[in-house]
Amino acid sequence: MAGLKWLMTAFLAIEALAACAFAADQTGPHEVVGVAAKLTHGGRATAKEADQKAAPLDRMASAVDGAESSHGQDVAMWRLDPAGPQGPMQVSEAAAADVGGGDRFDLLQNRAIGRAYLQQLFWRYRNWPDAVAAYNWGVGKMDAWIKAGRPAEQFLVGVAVYQRRVLHESGLCNDGDKGRRQQPAEAAKGSGALPPDPLVYAACSQSDGWAGGIGFGRGPTRFSRKLDEALSLALQRAAQGR
Structure with missing residues (x-):
């Protein structure tokens, strides 16, 4: 009887493992x-x-x-x-x-x-934009870029497109402060408002001033326009399942 009980227990365990697999x-x-x-x-x-x-x-x-x-x-x-x-x-x-x-x-x-x-x-x-970029670009390249002062012209468009896509699809760009779409300095002027994380603002912004996390308020650049075009194309392809 004990042997039969053991066999039944083993069978149920194997069945559960197969279902999980x-x-x-x-x-x-x-x-x-x-x-x-x-x-x-x-x-x-x-x-x-x-x-x-x-x-x-x-x-x-x-x-x-x-x-x-x-x-x-x-x-x-x-x-x-x-x-x-x-x-x-x-x-x-x-x-x-x-x-x-x-x-x-x-x-x-x-x-x-x-x-x-x-x-x-x-x-x-200690922030998602950099973590996501490093996942795609590699820690060594990400560290070197940060150490160099985050120059926008050295941040690969492909990495930026990847970063934006992940942050948008994760919902991070829609989370939190109502002032997220404002410049950080403008959002801070509101009564009791805390400025959004500038890195999140930079990565999530679909409008002017994208500059790799620095240089807010300088208006669109050739780099930011190129990035927006690349992002649009990537999102279209993703929507088409390509």
């Missing part, structure tokens, strides 16, 4: 945050609840997942170089090692590693 393989654009929430909160949250209550990190990770691989729909997310970026969040071997390793070739683990690395970048830079 199937769910991981079927993870889609709206389920990335849901899976993260279930892992964090012991399975209590539904995907819909997770979308509504997701922490900024979860929303940011979902947006990065979309920018990197169209939420796992891009077949090119698996590369020939095993040490290079792989999977839905394009996690490199070095990035995985930075957060303690894991199987980058497993969909669920790839997303967990990418999320952990994104969190590490946020701790490093």
Whole structure:
């Protein structure tokens, strides 16, 4: 009898593991945050609840997942170089090692590693615009650019487009202060108003004065116009599923 009970317990455990593996393989654009929430909160949250209550990190990770691989729909997310970026969040071997390793070739683990690395970048830079840019550009290049004083002409248009897309799709650009669309100095003039984070303002702004986080109020430049054109094209392609 004890042997039969043990076999039944083992069968149920194997069945549960198989169901989890199937769910991981079927993870889609709206389920990335849901899976993260279930892992964090012991399975209590539904995907819909997770979308509504997701922490900024979860929303940011979902947006990065979309920018990197169209939420796992891009077949090119698996590369020939095993040490290079792989999977839905394009996690490199070095990035995985930075957060303690894991199987980058497993969909669920790839997303967990990418999320952990994104969190590490946020701790490093203490703001989301820089963390997202570093995820795409690399820590070395991002650090060098910051050390040089954040010159707009040296900030790659492709990185800026990626940064804006992720911040917009994560909802960060719609969060918080009503004065976000104002210049930081103007927003601070309001009664009891706190100025928005200038880096968030710079990355989220769709209008004049984008200058890599500095030089507000100088009006549109050739760089900012080029960036806006590139962003428009990228968003059109994303909407068309390309």
